[in-house]
Amino acid sequence: MNPSPYDALLLVSFGGPEKPDDVLPFLENVTKGKSIPRERLVEVGEHYFLFGGKSPINDQCRDLLEVLREDFADNGLDLPVYWGNRNWDPYLKDAIAEMEADGVKRALCFVTSAYASYSGCRQYRENLFEARGDTGIELNRMRHYFDHPGFIGPFAEATEEALAGAPADTHVVFVTHSIPTTMNEASGGSGERMYERQHLEAATQVAGRSGSESWSLAYCSRSGPPQMPWLEPDINDHLRELHEAGTRSVVVVPIGFTSDHMEVIFDLDTEAAETARGLGMEFVRVATPGTHPDFVAMIRELVLERAAVERGEVVERRALGSLGPQRDVCPAACCANPRALLPTIS
Secondary structure, three states, X not given: OOOOOOOEEEEEEOOOOOXXXXXXXXXHHHOOOOOOOHHHHHHHHHHHHOOOOOOOHHHHHHHHHHHHHHHHHHOOOOOOEEXXXXXOOOEHHHXXXXXXXXXXXXXXXXXXXXXXXXXXXXXXXXXXXXXXXXXXXXXXXXXXXXXXXXXXXXXXXXXXXXXXXXXXXXXXXXXXXXXXXXXXXXXOOOOOOHHHHHHHHHHHHHHHHHOOOOEEEEEXXXXXXXXXXXXXXXXXXXXXXHHHOOOOEEEEEOOOOOOXXXXXXXXXXXXXXXXXXXXXXXXXXXXXOOOOHHHHHHHHHHHHXXXXXXXXXXXXXXXXXXXXXXXXXXXXXXXXXXXXXXXXXX
């Protein structure tokens, strides 16, 4: 398998605290420049303390890193894999310094965010530009994969399994991270609303493949001032609405997440599950792709796809649904930064 012209893969993630003393410094990193009151950070920090002051995300990245390296080796793909985070150790700057020391010249970046938006795409590209500094390493972000069979398939498999053990009239709720409506409008380009459209497409594909006849899309993890409109409905409000309409059983699919982030284990497994219990509703949350073999194989496939494109070869670009395979290089105005125009990679 030929990864040329790339000589490394960089796994790019959000990062998270690994012990109680990390929690507030981590949240300060996340909210830097956003004028979030300290009392709000303390409030959010309590979510982490419910789990020993540790986010699951770094361990999940370590697991993915391990299986990726195994998969590459088993399939004859000679490509080293590095890992760097936006908000906590190991930081992107340190990962890129390690790549420079190892002689890496050009690397692909796999971001653990499948969708278009400022926070899920452009901000990572800004972070990568800053972290690269004057190393001279060329960094290319891989295309969005929300509609790739390797992302859709694990969700469909888990949803079908959950529905098989649920009442016949169970409603499926797909859930993702809420964002400001202005950020949604700018995602993919002004007025394109690609964040919302991509999630609806992914949900449609999972629903069709899992036999979900009744489904909806809801949001979690809203933050920011109350006067700022964010995408709705909130998952807890939506559960109440469903209950009032007669729904007594839900299967919740965290379609916006690649693994069981804090938003999944707190916002869904803790808060939403408690809301459902209070309403007397059956509540089942399905698994995220995590290290599912199809998800891991997808990453390898996307590496080889992009490498072939860069070599000028014709290559199959797999995607499900109506939106088609997403572009490799983002336009300058894509997913605009709401605060300032900053340089990005790709």
